[in-house]
Structures are given as C-alpha cells and as structure tokens.
Amino acid sequence: MDIDVLGALAVRQNGKSITPTAPKPRQVLAVLALHADQVVPVAALIEELWAGEPPRSARTTLQTYVLQLRSLIAAALKAEPGAEPGGGAERTAKDILITLPGGYRLDTGGGTSDVKEFDRLAGLGYRAADAGDYPRAARQLRDALALWTGPPFADVQCGAQLDMEIKRLEESRLCALDQRIEADLRLGRHRELLAELTVLVSRYRTHENLHGQFMLALHRSGRRGEALSVYQRLRSTLVKELGLEPSAGVRRLQRSILMAGPEAAPAEASREPLVRVS
Numbered sequence: 001m002d003i004d005v006l007g008a009l010a011v012r013q014n015g016k017s018i019t020p021t022a023p024k025p026r027q028v029l030a031v032l033a034l035h036a037d038q039v040v041p042v043a044a045l046i047e048e049l050w051a052g053e054p055p056r057s058a059r060t061t062l063q064t065y066v067l068q069l070r071s072l073i074a075a076a077l078k079a080e081p082g083a084e085p086g087g088g089a090e091r092t093a094k095d096i097l098i099t100l101p102g103g104y105r106l107d108t109g110g111g112t113s114d115v116k117e118f119d120r121l122a123g124l125g126y127r128a129a130d131a132g133d134y135p136r137a138a139r140q141l142r143d144a145l146a147l148w149t150g151p152p153f154a155d156v157q158c159g160a161q162l163d164m165e166i167k168r169l170e171e172s173r174l175c176a177l178d179q180r181i182e183a184d185l186r187l188g189r190h191r192e193l194l195a196e197l198t199v200l201v202s203r204y205r206t207h208e209n210l211h212g213q214f215m216l217a218l219h220r221s222g223r224r225g226e227a228l229s230v231y232q233r234l235r236s237t238l239v240k241e242l243g244l245e246p247s248a249g250v251r252r253l254q255r256s257i258l259m260a261g262p263e264a265a266p267a268e269a270s271r272e273p274l275v276r277v278s
Contacts, residue, residue, distance in 0.1 A: 001111040007149030013076035032106040048159040141180035190220040
C-alpha cells in the first residue's frame with residue numbers, strides 16, 4: 001500500500017486508489033493512513049469525526065465507514081498477482097484494514113509513505129549539514145521538499161486530530177526549508193534565492209530566520225539598503241503584532257550589515273544562522 005498525504009490524500013493498493021470520495025470515510029482513511037501500521041483507537045476516530053459530540057450511533061456509523069473502506073480495498077486486491085482462485089495465499093481486506101481490540105490498524109505491507117520518505121531525506125540532509133557537507137545537505141533537503149504537492153490533507157475535512165498533525169507536518173516542512181536555504185547560502189547561491197525568499201517572507205511575516213536569510217541574500221547581492229529595509233519591516237511587524245523586538249541574532253545581523261558599508265560583504269562572524277553574514 002502506498003500513502004501520500006503531503007498534498008491531496010492518495011492511498012493506493014496494488015496501484016489502485018482506495019481513497020473514498022465521501023467526506024467522513026475519507027477522514028477515517030486519512031487518520032488511519034497517517035498512523036499506518038499502528039493501532040488507532042476507536043475513541044480517537046470518533047473524536048476526530050464528531051469533535052466531542054458523537055451521535056448515539058457513532059460506533060455503528062464508524063463500522064459502516066470501515067466497511068466502505070474494506071470494499072474499496074477488496075476491489076483493489078482483485079487486481080493483485082496471485083489473487084485468482086488457486087493462485088496461492090490470498091489476502092483479504094480484513095488482513096489490510098485490521099480490527100483489533102479497541103481500534104483499527106491499516107497494514108501497508110511495507111509500501112511507501114511520503115511522510116516517512118520526507119522524514120528520511122530530511123534527516124539525511126540535517127546530518128549532512130551538521131558534517132559541513134552543504135552540497136549534499138541542499139540536495140537531500142530539496143528532494144525531501146519536492147515530495148510536497150500542497151498543504152497536508154488538502155482535500156480532507158479535518159477535525160482536531162488531523163488539524164494538529166497538519167501543523168506538525170507544516171512545521172517540519174518549514175524547518176527543512178529553512179535548513180535548505182541555509183545550505184544554499186553557504187554555497188553562495190544568494191542571488192538564486194532572492195525570488196523564493198521574497199515570497200516566503202511575505203507568507204511568514206514574523207518568521208525571523210527567513211527574514212534574516214533574506215537580509216543576508218540581499219546584502220551579498222549588493223542590495224544593502226533593501227536588506228536593512230527588510231529588517232525594519234520585520235521589526236515593525238513583530239512590535240505591532242506580537243509586542244516583541246527582533247531576536248538577538250537578527251539584531252546582530254542588522255548591525256553587521258550596517259558596519260560592513262554599502263559595497264563590501266560583512267566578514268564571517270560565526271557558523272550560527274543569522275549571525276554569519278559573509
């Protein structure tokens with residue numbers, strides 16, 4: 001079974017979609033897919049579906065949704081090699097969407113998961129960066145980010161549990177993006193980053209590290225005045241919306257750009273993000 005959630009929900013068995021179109025069964029599949037190969041308690045599914053106000057028939061209705069999912073799985077299994085009568089051991093839908101005491105488990109059979117692949121590639125990128133191998137770090141993190149085709153569960157009606165997981169996944173993506181940009185800056189790709197960072201700082205108006213990276217890329221591109229303007233906009237936004245001043249790292253970066261003069265790039269001060277400006 002192959003699972004994609006970093007964008008529209010897509011779950012495939014034997015290459016055939018088992019993703020229902022009805023909102024509630026789709027929501028059930030989304031939770032099961034996110035926690036694939038783990039037991040998801042019935043109580044957690046009911047909470048996700050009905051947000052603390054389940055109908056009297058909640059368990060029966062949930063069982064109906066599970067039956068609908070198994071029907072789709074069964075249809076997909078018919079296309080598997082060896083699925084014909086006498087073709088060997090046959091799996092059933094109940095072997096894949098398994099009922100266990102207190103919950104259900106979606107058995108992927110070792111199939112792919114875009115979330116797991118993202119975590120694997122991002123982890124390789126982080127380790128490469130820690131080792132100072134910035135070309136490899138940038139490449140691995142770029143490959144990880146390429147798995148994202150849109151917001152997680154973009155076409156799923158989400159309750160509290162999925163909303164929380166979406167925030168966690170988005171934070172993981174932002175962390176990987178931040179580290180990939182950091183690696184690209186260390187490789188001297190400041191001009192190539194300007195267009196991307198222009199969009200990012202507009203989207204994440206209080207994200208200090210992205211603003212710091214934009215300041216650095218602008219300054220290295222000979223656009224010192226614009227770099228300082230980015231700092232002023234960030235400071236105004238932080239003070240107005242959060243009542244906070246920029247962090248010490250961003251302030252050090254601003255001072256370093258000021259001291260460097262309009263032409264020269266500031267000297268490298270540290271390996272810490274936002275402090276280093278060369």
